[in-house]
Amino acid sequence: MNTISSLETTDLPAAYHIEQRAHAFPWSEKTFASNQGERYLNFQLTQNGKMAAFAITQVVLDEATLFNIAVDPDYQRQGLGRALLEQATIRRNYYPTTDGREDAIIMALPISM
Template sequence: MSTSGELIAEVRAMTVDDIPAVMVVELAAYPFPWTAAIFRDCLKSAYHGYVWEIGGVLAAYAMTSVAVGEMHLLNLAVAPHRQSQGVGRRLLRHVMASSRELGADMMFLEVRPSNIHAIALYLSEGLGEIGQRRGYYPAAGGREDALVMARSL
């Protein structure tokens, strides 16, 4: 805690040691979560993972791939108790700025049409829908399409 009583928030690179805490959020945030092995493979593949900690506790994370001038946001989640507090927005902005520094000038992502809060965040940050991927996500009744969104960085 800071001397004013506020919790200190910081964003930093994700490491393999963060995966257990990331999985707690992943399992709470998604009905069809990634596995710990997927996160490990992303880090081994030199993807860019970020964690946002508040008071030393993981509040959100993101995983991106940056190549050939493009950033693909692969996963972004906020712990349920930290949602609607601006954490996701701040992390998204950090990820976009970091990706620009890595040479990306375009950003792409997929999002479930049922994830109205994420869509609202992405639209408010300048992303627009550019297409759909049929049957992209697993869903309780089979498969769910994905909206493909993009923006210039």
């Protein structure tokens, strides 16, 4: 079973291990540590309790920038990266409703002129 949750500081060693396995030119541990905190919306995807992928995004006002995404090579080609990207496009509790709040899905369509 796949579960997506916040990537916490305590999860960084596992994420760094995936980073080293998934990328030819991985981030340093220092870079990983500097991309954590309240300005970031970072996720991990676990499969049967083991971290299989992560995504690091920085949030500024109403925009998010994907800085890094990696899927452990043992878990690639299963749609895990896509699942993380889809998670990053949801704004939880964005719209007020009569029953509370509703999620928003971020969509964009570039128009060439």
